[in-house]
Each structure stands twice: as structure tokens, then as C-alpha cells.
Amino acid sequence: MSLPVPTMEAPPVGVVGLGQLGGSLAAALVAAGRTVTGWDTDPAAREAAAARGVRVGRELSGVVVLATPIPALATALDDLDVDPAATVTDLGSVKVPVLAALGERFGGRFVGGHPMCGTERSGHAATDPQLFRGARWAVCLEPGTELPRWLRVAEVALAAGASVVPVTAGEHDAAVAAISHVPHLLAAALAAAAADAGPLALALAAGSFGSGTRVVGSDPAFVTAMVEGNAGPTAAALAGVRAQLDRPWPELVAAGHAVVTRPQDRRTVRVPLDRTALLALGRAGGAVERRLAAFVEGWVPA
Amino acid sequence: MSLPVPTMEAPPVGVVGLGQLGGSLAAALVAAGRTVTGWDTDPAAREAAAARGVRVGRELSGVVVLATPIPALATALDDLDVDPAATVTDLGSVKVPVLAALGERFGGRFVGGHPMCGTERSGHAATDPQLFRGARWAVCLEPGTELPRWLRVAEVALAAGASVVPVTAGEHDAAVAAISHVPHLLAAALAAAAADAGPLALALAAGSFGSGTRVVGSDPAFVTAMVEGNAGPTAAALAGVRAQLDRPWPELVAAGHAVVTRPQDRRTVRVPLDRTALLALGRAGGAVERRLAAFVEGWVPA
Numbered sequence: 001m002s003l004p005v006p007t008m009e010a011p012p013v014g015v016v017g018l019g020q021l022g023g024s025l026a027a028a029l030v031a032a033g034r035t036v037t038g039w040d041t042d043p044a045a046r047e048a049a050a051a052r053g054v055r056v057g058r059e060l061s062g063v064v065v066l067a068t069p070i071p072a073l074a075t076a077l078d079d080l081d082v083d084p085a086a087t088v089t090d091l092g093s094v095k096v097p098v099l100a101a102l103g104e105r106f107g108g109r110f111v112g113g114h115p116m117c118g119t120e121r122s123g124h125a126a127t128d129p130q131l132f133r134g135a136r137w138a139v140c141l142e143p144g145t146e147l148p149r150w151l152r153v154a155e156v157a158l159a160a161g162a163s164v165v166p167v168t169a170g171e172h173d174a175a176v177a178a179i180s181h182v183p184h185l186l187a188a189a190l191a192a193a194a195a196d197a198g199p200l201a202l203a204l205a206a207g208s209f210g211s212g213t214r215v216v217g218s219d220p221a222f223v224t225a226m227v228e229g230n231a232g233p234t235a236a237a238l239a240g241v242r243a244q245l246d247r248p249w250p251e252l253v254a255a256g257h258a259v260v261t262r263p264q265d266r267r268t269v270r271v272p273l274d275r276t277a278l279l280a281l282g283r284a285g286g287a288v289e290r291r292l293a294a295f296v297e298g299w300v301p302a
Numbered sequence: 303m304s305l306p307v308p309t310m311e312a313p314p315v316g317v318v319g320l321g322q323l324g325g326s327l328a329a330a331l332v333a334a335g336r337t338v339t340g341w342d343t344d345p346a347a348r349e350a351a352a353a354r355g356v357r358v359g360r361e362l363s364g365v366v367v368l369a370t371p372i373p374a375l376a377t378a379l380d381d382l383d384v385d386p387a388a389t390v391t392d393l394g395s396v397k398v399p400v401l402a403a404l405g406e407r408f409g410g411r412f413v414g415g416h417p418m419c420g421t422e423r424s425g426h427a428a429t430d431p432q433l434f435r436g437a438r439w440a441v442c443l444e445p446g447t448e449l450p451r452w453l454r455v456a457e458v459a460l461a462a463g464a465s466v467v468p469v470t471a472g473e474h475d476a477a478v479a480a481i482s483h484v485p486h487l488l489a490a491a492l493a494a495a496a497a498d499a500g501p502l503a504l505a506l507a508a509g510s511f512g513s514g515t516r517v518v519g520s521d522p523a524f525v526t527a528m529v530e531g532n533a534g535p536t537a538a539a540l541a542g543v544r545a546q547l548d549r550p551w552p553e554l555v556a557a558g559h560a561v562v563t564r565p566q567d568r569r570t571v572r573v574p575l576d577r578t579a580l581l582a583l584g585r586a587g588g589a590v591e592r593r594l595a596a597f598v599e600g601w602v603p604a
Contacts, residue, residue, distance in 0.1 A: 178499035188558025189546035197480035199587025244491035256490025285501025
């Protein structure tokens with residue numbers, strides 16, 4: 001993966017919330033040569049970030065990344081001094097509700113984002129500057145998004161080592177329902193049904209049960225907020241899984257196997273700096289790897 | 303875990319089929335000081351076993367372990383010279399159909415078994431003498447099972463490093479439907495539904511999708527045979543998962559979380575050599591860790 005060479009023009013980055021995601025992002029950007037100012041209400045999180053070269057302060061400009069839990073997004077900037085020209089982005093796991101909440105306030109200055117990473121750990125002690133390396137990072141391109149601001153956010157994601165998936169908020173929420181929110185519900189149902197089957201079943205549980213229920217260890221309040229915050233797409237995606245479970249088993253097993261063993265070939269493409277073309281790349285399963293002068297370079301499944 | 307000290311009385315073990323499970327078992331038993339004779343139709347598997355100290359031959363006595371795929375169980379001994387007094391056991395993943403097929407032939411000499419381990423790898427190259435260490439090994443105790451033969455099979459499992467779960471074939475099949483067969487179907491449905499959602503969804507897939515679909519990489523012919531070989535219990539367990547998915551999400555997520563985070567405390571118990579008492583241990587989620595003179599020692603959830 002090519003990373004963009006930091007230039008004099010790369011805007012400063014402000015990160016609000018220095019937990020696992022925000023702290024990791026701030027550290028990754030410092031390592032990539034960007035100027036990063038961070039803030040967190042927790043002094044310990046501020047100290048941890050400072051130890052990684054992050055400037056600690058309340059004055060933010062350039063690209064301001066809101067790295068707080070979703071319920072705190074609306075008030076995250078309340079006591080901070082933010083340049084009124086700054087581009088604002090977030091890292092929340094759902095995008096239509098966040099766009100509704102922040103789009104009204106920041107208008108065309110808001111560009112929603114969602115890096116597809118993170119672990120079951122959380123907090124500033126779980127900070128890892130490598131967290132985003134090789135991850136996909138959805139960056140929302142709505143009809144009203146200002147493309148230069150979208151590019152600034154995309155460059156932050158690229159600088160952290162991720163590849164950028166251009167999406168609309170609606171496309172994003174439908175996709176993550178299928179690949180993230182429904183898996184949490186299936187895992188919970190599998191665990192609860194096994195417990196109903198009795199202590200013998202749980203005593204015999206091994207590999208397939210362990211991997212099938214791994215995510216159930218996550219904080220249930222967090223998981224509930226996640227699925228309820230994306231309720232419509234999650235219900236639709238769950239109906240899709242139920243429909244699959246109605247298929248004859250040999251057909252179902254073969255279909256699932258074909259998905260996880262599909263060829264992973266990619267071809268490099270150049271995409272003009274145009275909303276329609278960028279969204280088409282995302283819909284094709286592709287991603288942007290670097291920005292060049294008048295286009296971006298990325299890949300799509302071959 | 304205490305392992306039984308091998309004594310002069312420990313019977314020889316014959317292992318038919320020296321792939322991942324059989325080869326690993328033969329190697330583990332050799333390492334535990336047992337005399338093991340192994341056979342496989344594949345010369346390469348025989349050579350690999352010989353290199354681990356397994357005698358290669360067709361004359362089998364003591365406890366004869368059938369470690370072939372289930373469809374081959376009925377003919378596995380056809381060209382071999384087996385002591386008519388030998389106890390016969392198997393490692394198949396379903397027990398009622400195997401008991402129906404082999405119980406008629408071997409009568410009270412047959413004791414079904416199923417070690418809850420194995421990986422997505424297979425064949426003699428995947429042999430690992432540590433494979434059974436810490437695993438649960440279901441050993442079937444039917445109304446007609448001769449207890450001394452059950453104990454001989456249990457001692458083979460203990461010698462390989464596993465703990466022994468006394469079950470009936472029917473209890474076993476219901477339990478593995480819930481914790482092994484249904485997880486394979488859920489994982490396939492999750493993968494197939496995500497593919498239906500489109501390339502964007504698969505491109506954004508990360509941790510929860512990866513663990514939720516891990517087992518879909520297994521050979522689909524093997525998985526189909528597994529679920530169809532346990533069709534009734536698997537359909538019942540799948541209905542249990544569907545019922546869980548009808549619950550309100552906060553309740554479902556909390557229930558699943560409570561299962562995977564339940565206390566893992568154990569207390570040691572002594573169980574008389576009595577079918578009713580042994581099966582009660584298994585139903586309570588317990589397992590046998592070692593055999594003493596007139597009882598076995600094991601544990602149950604505290």
C-alpha cells in the first residue's frame with residue numbers, strides 16, 4: 001500500500017476522544033508525520049496521547065475527528081475552540097443517524113466516517129498505532145458533501161494505513177448490518193440456545209461454538225446500542241439470514257463456502273475525483289489506496 | 303489434570319485410520335506409555351505413525367478405535383484381524399446412527415465415543431499428540447453398555463489427555479447439534495446473506511464477520527454429511543436459535559452475554575461406577591478426570 005507523502009498542505013488534525021480508536025488514530029497520524037492535537041475529558045487518556053507525541057489542547061482546526069461514543073458526539077465539541085472552517089468527521093459505527101444529528105449542525109463541513117477495526121478491548125490502554133493498518137475505512141459521500149473536504153478526511157484514513165471505501169450513509173448502514181450487527185445477534189442467539197439445551201451442551205462446546213460466539217463477550221450495553229441504533233437495516237439483514245436458513249442444507253452450506261473461499265484477486269484502477277465514480281468503486285467492493293493529483297488510485301475485486 | 307498411571311493391566315490399543323484424529327490419538331497414547339497398533343489403507347499415513355512409535359499391523363486387540371470417516375466405519379475392520387473379545391469404539395461426530403450401525407454388529411462390545419476437538423486441517427500431516435489435551439471426550443453409556451468396557455474406552459481418552467463426558471447417544475446428538483452442527487449452518491447463512499447484500503458489504507467485513515464465518519471454510523461435503531447425519535436434533539436446535547432471534551434485542555444480547563461470561567468455577571466430585579451416577583455427572587456439565595479403584599473422580603460446574 002502506498003501512503004501519501006505528507007506535504008506542507010496536509011491540514012492539522014484534531015482528535016476528540018483519546019480512547020482505543022481516537023488514541024490509536026492520533027498516534028498513527030503522529031507516526032505518519034501529521035500534526036495532531038488531541039483532547040479527552042480523562043487526564044490519563046491525555047497523558048497517554050502526549051507520550052506518543054500528540055499535542056494536548058482544546059484548539060482544533062483542519063480535520064477534526066470526533067472519536068467519542070455515538071451518544072456523546074453531539075456535545076463532544078461543546079467546551080472546545082474549533083475553527084469554524086474545520087472539516088468535521090466521526091468514527092461511529094452507524095452513519096444515517098449520525099449524519100442526521102451532525103449534518104444539520106455542520107452542514108457541508110461534516111463528512112461521516114467509520115474505520116472497520118477495533119477489538120474487544122477499549123480505552124486508552126488499548127491504543128495501537130497499527131490498529132488501522134490494512135483496515136477498510138468507510139468515508140461518506142452524500143449528495144451535499146464537499147469533495148475537497150471528503151478528500152481531506154480520506155487522506156487522514158490513508159495516512160493511518162487504512163484504505164478508503166466511498167459510500168453513502170445508507171449504503172454503509174445496510175452493509176454493516178449484514179457484516180457486523182447481525183453477526184452479534186446470531187452469536188447471542190447461538191449462545192442462548194445452547195444454554196437452553198443444558199449444561200451438557202455447554203460442556204461439550206468447542207471450536208465452532210467458540211468462534212461462533214466470540215463477539216458475545218462484548219459489553220451488552222454497547223452491542224444493544226449498536227443494533228438499536230441501526231434497527232431498520234439490521235432487521236432487514238436478519239430477515240436475509242433467516243431466508244438463507246430456509247434453504248436445503250447442502251445448498252446453504254455450499255453457498256456459504258463459496259463466499260468465504262471466493263478468489264481474492266484485485267486489479268488496480270484509477271478513479272476520477274467524481275462522486276458517482278467514487279461511489280461506484282465502493283459498490284463494486286473496491287477501495288481507494290492513495291490520492292494522486294486529479295484522481296485517486298484503488299482496486300476492485302477482479 | 304491427573305492422568306492414570308499406566309499399569310500392566312492397561313489393554314493394548316488398536317487404531318484404524320491414522321489421519322488427523324487417529325494419528326494424533328495413536329501418537330498421544332504411545333507418548334503415554336500405551337502399546338498401540340495402527341492401520342491405515344494409505345502407506346504414507348502408516349509411515350507417519352510408525353515414525354511416532356506406533357506399531358503398524360493388521361492384528362488388533364484390547365480397545366480398537368475406529369478413526370475413519372463415518373461412512374467407512376461399517377467396513378473399517380473388514381480386512382483386519384481383530385480379537386473377538388476386543389472392545390470397539392469410534393470417534394464419529396454423531397452417535398445414534400453409529401450406534402445403530404455398529405451396535406448390532408458388535409453388541410455390548412461397542413462403546414461410542416466422540417472427542418470434541420480437531421481443526422480445519424485433516425490428514426496424517428495434521429497429526430498432533432497434544433490434540434486431545436484438555437478436550438472433552440463424550441463416551442456413550444447406553445442401557446446395554448458393559449461398564450468395564452466403557453471404563454477401558456474412558457481410560458484411553460484420559461490417557462490421551464482428555465476428560466470424559468458420560469452421555470447417552472441421544473443426549474450427545476442433541477448437544478452437538480446445538481454447539482457444533484447449528485453453528486456451521488448459522489455461519490453459512492451469515493456468509494451467504496452478506497454476499498446477497500453485495501460486494502460493498504463483503505469489502506467492509508471485519509472481525510465479527512470473520513469469527514462468525516470461520517467454520518464455513520470447512521469442506522462443504524463434510525459439513526453437509528455432518529448436519530444431514532444428525533438431521534432431527536440439528537433441526538430442533540436450529541428452531542431453538544430461531545426462537546431466540548424472536549426475542550427483543552436487548553434481552554437477547556444480555557442472555558447471550560450471560561452465557562459466555564458465566565462463572566467457570568468447578569468442584570471436584572467422586573462418582574461411583576454406576577451408569578445412573580455417571581450420566582448425571584455428564585448432564586450436570588461435568589466430566590471425569592481420572593479413574594480410581596471403585597469410582598471415578600471428576601468435576602461439575604460449581
